[in-house]
Amino acid sequence: MTEARRRDANATKAALLRAAGELFTERGFDRATVRDIADLAGVNQSLLFRYFGSKEELFHAVLAIQTRELVAESPAEKVLARTLARMLDEKRDPSSQSSWYAALRSSGHDSAADAIRKQLGEDYIRALISLTDAEDADLRADLVLAWVLGLGMLRSVVGKKPLVDADPQRVAKHVLSAAATLLERLDTDPAS
Amino acid sequence: MTEARRRDANATKAALLRAAGELFTERGFDRATVRDIADLAGVNQSLLFRYFGSKEELFHAVLAIQTRELVAESPAEKVLARTLARMLDEKRDPSSQSSWYAALRSSGHDSAADAIRKQLGEDYIRALISLTDAEDADLRADLVLAWVLGLGMLRSVVGKKPLVDADPQRVAKHVLSAAATLLERLDTDPAS
DNA sequence: CGACGATGTAAGCACGCGCTTACATAACGA
């Protein structure tokens, strides 16, 4: 376990994951080619297959990492505010912006990615459901999840103005107060 | 202009547009192949190129048609309710479900599709902006547009339950009342 | 009829893609 080795499998894997996260998010699964990912990572293409098996498995690895990062966060009332803060934080480098949107873009025919994104959805949904006593709590949670996804797509894929340039606090305030109509115990304070 | 001709260019074009709309919406631009579109339309593949020039131009034609259908609708206060009703109406056949989501999925590198979807966005945004006197009306409109897109994606791409099976009236009621937090003149009656 | 444009068909080309293979070299223990 020495550091700064000239040949370091872990560093190679990390570089690939980082590059893959960036390109998948930016272009979607289909248009991010393995050649471009390897080039961006500064790594030989065949190593991608040695360490991850296939393009799809690499995608799953990226998704799993970002899922873990997003889910392990704070009490239910704060989850939405946290997610918004993370999404709207412009200081994030591109490689850590969520590949959720890439997962959404690459449609059904990929069962494992389906499983992962449904799992992530479930974790979110569970948190949101706990914020209301309404009988249709699960539907209300779906509606709020849809909003978060729509915001991310409109920002990252379309680059819609004025949304991309808007004050994060203001965006969060609007979304939280409107969502509170559906989830009465939601904490509407934009502060993370 | 006789009818039911054995050779009819207009019928061929219409069949291609219909099939393309269905497959683009269902699979996204990249995964809908020209062979599958031609097969679904029951038409020889090369006719697609004779009548539309390229896959991209066919995509633009589909987008233009659906844009026209969606935009020319009723007063501003009713636009959101109408859109929701249309999106949630399960009786629609697949070919008329919007390819907006396909446009969203196929990222930036397509300038004409960009232009069209931004144009559609603009028409929508204009209608929504007129529903509030707030100084950040344009931002609020973006937020509502994002919600509509997110709902469509979550329904058509992920097939998320309980959202797909939910009572359209109830979904519309929730969304409209929450959106009314941002757009005070919005008509919150789900009826179309 | 017969000729010509409009419409439909079948075959295949060129390219980029995901992935594989065969090999070179660094790292490290015996």
Place this chain on the structure above:
DNA sequence: TCGTTATGTAAGCGCGTGCTTACATCGTCG
């Protein structure tokens, strides 16, 4: 020092894709 394994490199294979070409057949009108 040597042999083995982990890591990196270069080349290319097979396939599906968007698109083109060469040709057959229909409809129409002089």
